[in-house]
Amino acid sequence: MSIQIKVKYCTLQAKYFLLTCTIAIAGLLSCCIQAANAQTPTPQTSGKAAATIPAMEPPVMDSHIFSHILLDQFEGRTNGSDHELRWDGEAWIGTDMNRLRLKSEGISNNSTVSDGDHEALYERPIPHTRYFDAQVGVRADLDSGPSRTWAAIGIEGLAPYYFEFAPTLYIRDGGHVAGRITGSYDLLLTQRWIVQPQAELNFYSKDDPSRGLGSGLSELDTGIRLRYEISRKFAPYIGFAYNGKYGGTATYSRQAGETTSEPRFIFGLRLWY
Numbered sequence: 001m002s003i004q005i006k007v008k009y010c011t012l013q014a015k016y017f018l019l020t021c022t023i024a025i026a027g028l029l030s031c032c033i034q035a036a037n038a039q040t041p042t043p044q045t046s047g048k049a050a051a052t053i054p055a056m057e058p059p060v061m062d063s064h065i066f067s068h069i070l071l072d073q074f075e076g077r078t079n080g081s082d083h084e085l086r087w088d089g090e091a092w093i094g095t096d097m098n099r100l101r102l103k104s105e106g107i108s109n110n111s112t113v114s115d116g117d118h119e120a121l122y123e124r125p126i127p128h129t130r131y132f133d134a135q136v137g138v139r140a141d142l143d144s145g146p147s148r149t150w151a152a153i154g155i156e157g158l159a160p161y162y163f164e165f166a167p168t169l170y171i172r173d174g175g176h177v178a179g180r181i182t183g184s185y186d187l188l189l190t191q192r193w194i195v196q197p198q199a200e201l202n203f204y205s206k207d208d209p210s211r212g213l214g215s216g217l218s219e220l221d222t223g224i225r226l227r228y229e230i231s232r233k234f235a236p237y238i239g240f241a242y243n244g245k246y247g248g249t250a251t252y253s254r255q256a257g258e259t260t261s262e263p264r265f266i267f268g269l270r271l272w273y
Contacts, residue, residue, distance in 0.1 A: 214248015
C-alpha cells in the first residue's frame with residue numbers, strides 16, 4: 001500500500017514538473033515575441049494608402065547604351081633577321097541584349113599586309129546560357145591580296161574554367177566554307193602580372209590559290225604572353241609566338257619562297273577604353 005502511494009506521489013511530481021517547464025517556456029517565447037515586435041515598428045498606413053502602394057515588378061534588362069574598345073594585341077614580332085607588326089582588336093557598342101561588334105586583325109611585313117580580316121557582327125546573348133553570345137554578320141578579307149567577302153555566324157564567350165572561346169563559321173560564293181577557332185586564358189600570377197596563352201586555328205573547305213590558301217587545316221597561330229598591367233587599360237607585354245602553315249597552304253608558301261614554320265619573339269602593348 002505504501003509503495004502504491006509513493007508511485008502515485010512520484011507521478012504527480014513528474015507531471016507538475018513538466019507542466020511548470022511548459023509554462024516557463026511559453027512565457028519565455030511570449031516575452032521574446034513582444035520584444036521583437038517592439039524593436040520592429042510597423043508602418044502606419046491607412047487602407048486607402050495601402051491600396052495605392054504598387055506591387056513589386058520583376059527587374060528588366062537595362063537599355064542603356066555602352067561601348068568598349070580593346071586592342072588585345074599590338075605587337076612587334078622578330079626572329080632576328082625578319083620583323084613584322086601584328087594587330088588584333090575589337091570594339092562594340094549597344095545594350096545588354098543587342099550589340100554591334102567590330103573586329104580587325106592582320107600582319108604588316110615589308111610594306112605588305114597579310115591575314116587582313118575585318119568583321120562586323122550583330123551580337124545577342126544565347127538564351128539559357130550565362131556566358132555566351134551568338135554572332136552573325138559579315139567578314140571581309142582586305143589586305144595586299146585579292147579581297148574576299150564571307151557571311152559569318154558563330155558564338156563567343158567564357159567557357160568553363162574561364163577560357164575565352166570563340167568558334168566561327170564563314171560561307172561565301174562558290175561553296176567555299178571556312179572555320180576559325182580562337183581561345184585564350186588569363187592566368188594571374190599577381191594582381192598585375194598576368195600570363196596569357198592563346199591559340200587560333202583556321203580551316204578551309206576548298207583551295208584558294210590567289211590567296212595562297214589550301215583546304216583542311218590551313219594555319220595555326222599560337223603564343224604565350226607575359227604582361228604587366230600598369231593600369232587595367234595599359235599593359236606592356238613580352239612573349240613568344242609560333243605561326244605554322246599546313247596542307248595546301250604550306251605547299252603554296254613553299255612555292256612562293258616563304259617558310260611554313262615561324263617561331264618569333266614578341267613585344268607589344270595591350271590597351272582598352
